[in-house]
Amino acid sequence: MTTIAHDAPTSRMQNRWLKDAAGGRDRALGLLLLDTLAAIGFAGGIAGAVAAVAGQGALWPWALLMIGMGALRGLFAMLALRMGAVRAGAVKRTQRWRVVAASLHRQAGTPIDSGLLATQAVDAVEALDGYVARFMPARRAAAIAPILVLAATACASWVAAVILAATLFPFVAAMILAGGAAADASRRQFVALHRLSARFADRVRALPVVLAFRAEIRETEAIGTTAEDLAERTMCVLRVAFLSSAALEFFAALSVALVAVYCGFSLLGLLPFAVPETLTLTWAFFALALAPEFYAPMRRLAAAYHDKQCAETAADTFMPLVEHRRTAPVHTAAPLSLRDVTIHYPGSDVPAVSGMSFSVEAGETVALLGPSGSGKTSVLHLLLGLAPLSAGTVEAGGVPLTSLAGQAGWVGQHPLLIAATIRxxxxxxxxxxxxxxxxxxxxxxxxxxxxxxRPGGLDSPLDTRGSGLSGGERRRLALARALLNPAPFLLLDEPTAHLDAHAETALIATIASAARGRTTLIATHSPALAAIATRVIHLGPAA
Known part of the structure; x- marks a missing residue:
């Protein structure tokens, strides 16, 4: 998300992606068209009421028509907004799940960009709301509704219809120019928002370091500068939006004024030129009442046009996301096979593991022993899809394996705790x-x-730091969590590290019991823990 210029093919890809993402039938479109038909009926009621006041018939039927059509317009507009909101909510839920899935199943070894994730999952997803709920129905209605109004106007006065049509072409040209400027401004604003989100998230994560080096003032000023840049770009977007609104209002007012002048002078017989039609009071007021409705769909579209620019910019972040394909689940303890496996992390000069081959039989417990840096943790991360397979093959039950995530109980060196209860x-x-x-x-x-x-037992609250749990208690909690998962595989990474002899002995007994019936891999430095394994694999020293 660092580029600003977008060519025509990219724009077409964005529009195609947005159309596919929205999907489904747009029921709000039909309601907006019904609103236009009700507006024509409302204009007819106005014209008839004016003629009745002038002594040309009864007033009450036209008054009832006005009230009825006005009520229908309110009802259709409300239902259109509600249906658009429901549809937008469904689209946002789908895309938010897609963002989360893509971040959880990103390419192995690729660090997560917390700022980009926040931008995608919150700001980019919300940018789709206005596009789906308002812009899409308004765009389609703007292509049909003016034709309906123009046809109704032509029934009363074809000259008035020509006047309305003549003001449309320069308005469309002005909107195209303003729309291009709005697209560039919106993209720049979105890039600035991503930059601010990323910087803020990184500084919050590194807050202890920032405070230790007394850099809080400097970092606060830097974030403030970035925020000011975002504010300036946001104001630029608003200026362009106001410019397009001004162009719309100018041509809308011009069309109404020209129709009013024509109808008025025609009724008074003061036109300086001859026209091949004779207007009555009823038809004149009908054409005049319809004149504002000609631009009403485009006014609605212009109000939602900024939503389109935001959605197109958001599409830039969504299109690269690759749909995650799950590995076929393994429902029973199956053998694992690694052949000539190499693990090379992006940005690293040397591979963490090179040319490794070994097999683990179904239900077997294997201990991986070796010095720090020999690749024990990397092997477990590879099986979980957290480390990249640079070369070789990995199979589970004779089937190529992408990841055991969701199919294995996992205990890492630093057990993850969330701010919630123990339960x-x-x-x-x-x-x-x-x-x-x-x-x-x-x-x-x-x-x-x-x-x-603990007074609350299982319902005692924990924070992310464990709320006073010792290292052994954290590991026992992680082990209990792994045991609760009825998975056929068990992967343990240094589960007894930094424990005293008594705690280690007790935990080893628990692990030995938990490993029965599961295909188990244990990365450890502990000879006592390795003793419970049916086989020990020694890994070489770090490269």
């Missing part, structure tokens, strides 16, 4: 687990003493 942290692995299953894994992981010391 909610456990249920991350299996949201549908019942109370009996939770109590069983809590007992198996040896969490009883810890829960007994």
């Amino acid at each position: 909610e942290n456990l249920l991350l692995a299996c949201p549908q687990a019942d109370e009996l299953a939770i109590r069983r894994v809590v007992a198996a992981a040896g969490l009883g003493p810890m829960l007994a010391s």
